[in-house]
Amino acid sequence: MMETAIKPINEFLKDFAKDPDFKFVKKLKKEFPEAEIYLVGGKVRDIFLERSSYDYDFVIRKIKGDDLEKFLAKEGKVDFVGKSFGVFKFVPKKYTLEEAIDIALPRTEAAFMTGGYRDFDVQSDPDLPIEKDLSRRDFTINAMAIDVIAGNLADPFCGLEDLRDKLIVTVGSPRERFEEDYTRMLRAVRFSVQLYFKIEINTYQSIQKLAPEIKKMPAERITEELNKIIMSPNAEFGFALLEKSNLLKYIIPELEAGVGVSQNQSHIYSVFIHSIKALGFAAERNYSLNVRLAALFHDIAKPKVKTGEGPTSTFYNHDIVGAKITKKILERLKYPNEIINSVSHLVRHHMFFYSLGTITDAAVRRLLARIGKENINEEIQLRICDRLGMGRPKAKPYKLIELERRLHEVQLDPISVKMLKINGNDLIEILKIKPGPKIGLILNALLSEILEDPKKNKKVWLKKRVKELNKLSDADLLVLAPNLTAYEEEKKKEYFSKVKWVE
Numbered sequence: 001m002m003e004t005a006i007k008p009i010n011e012f013l014k015d016f017a018k019d020p021d022f023k024f025v026k027k028l029k030k031e032f033p034e035a036e037i038y039l040v041g042g043k044v045r046d047i048f049l050e051r052s053s054y055d056y057d058f059v060i061r062k063i064k065g066d067d068l069e070k071f072l073a074k075e076g077k078v079d080f081v082g083k084s085f086g087v088f089k090f091v092p093k094k095y096t097l098e099e100a101i102d103i104a105l106p107r108t109e110a111a112f113m114t115g116g117y118r119d120f121d122v123q124s125d126p127d128l129p130i131e132k133d134l135s136r137r138d139f140t141i142n143a144m145a146i147d148v149i150a151g152n153l154a155d156p157f158c159g160l161e162d163l164r165d166k167l168i169v170t171v172g173s174p175r176e177r178f179e180e181d182y183t184r185m186l187r188a189v190r191f192s193v194q195l196y197f198k199i200e201i202n203t204y205q206s207i208q209k210l211a212p213e214i215k216k217m218p219a220e221r222i223t224e225e226l227n228k229i230i231m232s233p234n235a236e237f238g239f240a241l242l243e244k245s246n247l248l249k250y251i252i253p254e255l256e257a258g259v260g261v262s263q264n265q266s267h268i269y270s271v272f273i274h275s276i277k278a279l280g281f282a283a284e285r286n287y288s289l290n291v292r293l294a295a296l297f298h299d300i301a302k303p304k305v306k307t308g309e310g311p312t313s314t315f316y317n318h319d320i321v322g323a324k325i326t327k328k329i330l331e332r333l334k335y336p337n338e339i340i341n342s343v344s345h346l347v348r349h350h351m352f353f354y355s356l357g358t359i360t361d362a363a364v365r366r367l368l369a370r371i372g373k374e375n376i377n378e379e380i381q382l383r384i385c386d387r388l389g390m391g392r393p394k395a396k397p398y399k400l401i402e403l404e405r406r407l408h409e410v411q412l413d414p415i416s417v418k419m420l421k422i423n424g425n426d427l428i429e430i431l432k433i434k435p436g437p438k439i440g441l442i443l444n445a446l447l448s449e450i451l452e453d454p455k456k457n458k459k460v461w462l463k464k465r466v467k468e469l470n471k472l473s474d475a476d477l478l479v480l481a482p483n484l485t486a487y488e489e490e491k492k493k494e495y496f497s498k499v500k501w502v503e
Helices: 003-018 020-031 042-049 065-075 130-134 159-165 174-180 183-195 201-216 219-230 235-244 271-284 289-297 318-332 337-348 361-371 373-389 398-412 424-431 437-452 459-469 474-480 484-496
Strands: 036-040 057-061 076-081 087-092 101-104 107-111 120-124 145-147
Touching (some): 020 087, 036 130, 065 076, 065 087, 219 235, 235 271, 289 337, 318 337
Parallel strands (some): 057 101
């Protein structure tokens, strides 16, 4: 065992021996003296990297599976995770950590070499040497084990050396490891991003060659790895690496289409570089997953809608088209509907108009109604990322700061039918009519007037106005309803006709 390994292991084992969450280890050794108990995988790696980690995986030798299961059942809650894995999920009594402990017998895997999820046969063997168990793992830095009783380190593939050199290296042949499970290619990128490690050249070249095979993997597994990259502080580099490794074109080809696509005088970067820089600034500010995804996809339609070349090129309606493309991407990647709808909405409205010299309070209320109170903070965060991703020195120019102030000021003003001081039931009583479409038409017509002057939102005035509106035809009432999107588009066109670009 390398001298550099002794101190971290000893320090860990001192704390481990005192930790009440792991009392079961001593009990297990006492009941089965012949047992060998190894901590394996990511936790071992993180001990040497001095990273916080709650990913506890154990491999237990010299105990039969049935005996191990009976022992664990006495010490806490235990579930067997499928024939394909051969792992016990164990939660000891009075356990304080958030994640269950994984406990398994030493295993071999006979992969079918299709790269598919669960396309392998797992065989457990209590007498299998720990080195054989480690040989089936993905990367050398994850293929180490600590005997928590004896304090020894098993490192048959020089993982500790690769940790010191900051390298991601597969255990054995890169092609064989990836053909066992193609999501390991994404895991290599993710570990590179999270740990700030380089991918070893043979491993990297294999990823480039095998990249098309990632399409065979379930969307859920791809998205799980993507989210870990996106939520990393190093997210910008992560997507640059996905592009250079050829993986991006088979996961999100719509994003890869922006590589090398130049923009107009507002931008100093290509569409792709601008997009990943916007993501990078979202990560730097620790914004939510929704904002990070929106930052990555806000200009996703630009390659498709681009007209002209050079400083006068245009990208009309890239916000509208981009929202539709974003929705399709997120649906394909099996994101939850809540995320799909929120991110698409942010992309759709990221070009919101805010020329403070002309925008009225009523226009601010319309903007708030269109974007939604619940989205306004994230929409402003997206605008900040967009600006910084363009190379602008100020995240929040005066205009944006002032708009944010005015948005908060008008948030108590009515911006939806629900906020009117009168409702459908009131209309039925006042007008002596039956429920029907006309009620909605009248309420929307009222909202249009209240957006212009919130002071009118009083029952006395509303009751009087309701009687007047009731005399109009449905067609006339429909014309009076506020068209928030059309209003915004009209203002944007008017503004863009006077200036070359907007901040």
